[in-house]
Each structure stands twice: as structure tokens, then as C-alpha cells.
Amino acid sequence: VFTIDVDALLARIGPRTKLVFIANPNNPTSTCIDRDSLRRLVEGVPSEVVLVIDAAYAEYATAADYAIGHEYVAARENVLVLRTLSKAFGLAALRVGWAHCPVAMARLMNQVRGVGNVNAVAQAAACAALEDMAFVADVVARNAATRERLAARYRALGLQPLPSQANFFAVGFPSGVGCSAKQAFEHLTRRGIWIRALADCGMPEHLRITIGTDADNERLFAALSEVLGR
Numbered sequence: 001v002f003t004i005d006v007d008a009l010l011a012r013i014g015p016r017t018k019l020v021f022i023a024n025p026n027n028p029t030s031t032c033i034d035r036d037s038l039r040r041l042v043e044g045v046p047s048e049v050v051l052v053i054d055a056a057y058a059e060y061a062t063a064a065d066y067a068i069g070h071e072y073v074a075a076r077e078n079v080l081v082l083r084t085l086s087k088a089f090g091l092a093a094l095r096v097g098w099a100h101c102p103v104a105m106a107r108l109m110n111q112v113r114g115v116g117n118v119n120a121v122a123q124a125a126a127c128a129a130l131e132d133m134a135f136v137a138d139v140v141a142r143n144a145a146t147r148e149r150l151a152a153r154y155r156a157l158g159l160q161p162l163p164s165q166a167n168f169f170a171v172g173f174p175s176g177v178g179c180s181a182k183q184a185f186e187h188l189t190r191r192g193i194w195i196r197a198l199a200d201c202g203m204p205e206h207l208r209i210t211i212g213t214d215a216d217n218e219r220l221f222a223a224l225s226e227v228l229g230r
């Protein structure tokens with residue numbers, strides 16, 4: 001299982017714990033915890049410990065039981081939700097993100113943030129982007145449809161994509177599938193396809209592969225078929 005283990009996380013909180021940080025959907029696993037698990041986490045984190053919910057990939061999550069958690073910000077003093085325009089809004093190069101947090105936390109962050117940390121041009125672009133939610137809806141719908149198709153294609157090759165709620169997959173290479181994740185990584189790199197090996201995340205038999213354009217995806221699957229000998 002490659003999802004956040006809420007009980008294990010809560011069990012590790014001790015007197016020296018100041019902050020608990022999760023990404024939901026998570027990177028690099030692409031998986032989510034559900035609404036009930038999130039509630040259990042929020043309720044289990046002591047009020048003097050800050051809980052950060054990084055929801056960078058929230059827009060892509062289509063599961064009915066997914067919850068971002070904004071409601072907990074108003075209800076508690078210790079919860080912070082992070083969002084970004086780097087993903088579904090397509091503005092990664094502008095470096096615009098935002099936090100939904102209690103006023104007291106915003107005051108503290110304003111004391112330490114650099115001057116002009118989000119520059120005026122980026123702010124203007126972000127405001128324009130937020131007016132165009134039809135663009136985001138289109139990105140999200142196309143991502144979800146492509147995600148479903150690609151999951152089936154990975155499985156048809158004998159690979160094991162984790163259930164993705166994001167715009168990428170963590171793809172498992174089971175033993176006997178034809179090559180290891182490392183061999184696939186090297187082959188794809190030789191073909192000019194840049195993906196992420198996950199050995200440094202403790203997932204040596206998985207690769208993190210973005211959902212690309214149709215043309216990207218065709219190149220990817222051609223190269224995967226080659227290296228798997230299919």
C-alpha cells in the first residue's frame with residue numbers, strides 16, 4: 001500500500017513534534033487519503049502541533065471521497081492548506097501559490113517572507129488565471145480521461161500503476177514483467193523521455209511518469225514496449 005498511513009503518522013507524534021506535513025494527493029505516489037482518514041488525522045493531531053495539508057494536486061483529484069480540507073482551517077487554529085497555480089493552472093514558471101490558514105499564521109509568515117516573493121507580473125497572471133476556471137475544468141477533465149486510458153495501457157503491459165488522483169503515475173514494475181524499473185528508466189532516458197526514478201523514496205521498483213500530451217504518451221508507450229520486449 002502506497003498511501004499515507006494515518007494511524008502510523010499519529011503514533012509518531014510526540015512531545016517534540018512541532019509540525020505534521022502531508023501532501024494529498026501525494027507526490028510521488030499519486031494516491032489520496034479519503035475524507036474520513038483526513039478527518040481522523042485532523043482530529044488526532046494535537047492543537048499545539050501544526051498540520052500542513054499540501055494540496056498542490058487537488059484540482060486533479062476526482063475521487064468522490066476526496067476532500068481538500070479547507071473546512072478545517074476555520075474550525076481549528078492549527079491547520080494550514082497549501083494550494084498552487086503550478087499544476088492544473090499551468091503556471092509553474094510564475095511561482096504562485098497560496099495558503100489558507102488562520103490569520104495568526106498569516107501574520108507570522110508575512111514577518112518572514114521575502115519582499116516581492118510573488119512578483120507583480122505573477123500576481124496579475126494569477127488573477128487572470130483565476131478568472132478562467134473553464135480552462136482548469138478542461139485540463140482536469142482531459143487529465144482524468146487520459147489517466148483512465150493510460151492506467152489500462154500500463155496494466156495491459158503487465159505494469160502496476162498505483163491508483164492515481166494526480167497528473168502523473170507511480171508505475172510499478174513487478175518481477176518477471178520483462179525489465180526492472182531501473183532498466184526502464186535507463187531506456188526511456190536514452191530515448192529522451194524524462195521521468196523520475198523513485199529509489200530515493202524507498203520505491204526502487206516504481207517510476208514516476210507524468211501524463212503527457214497524446215504524442216508524448218505514444219512515444220512513452222512505444223519505448224516501454226521496446227524495453228519490456230512486447
Ligand SMILES: Cc1ncc(COP(=O)(O)O)c(C=O)c1O
Nearest residue numbers: 023027054056084085086096097
Ligand atoms: C506535493 C507538491 N507540493 C508543491 C509542489 C510545488 O508547488 P509550487 O510550484 O507552487 O512550489 C509540488 C511540485 O512538484 C508538489 O509535488
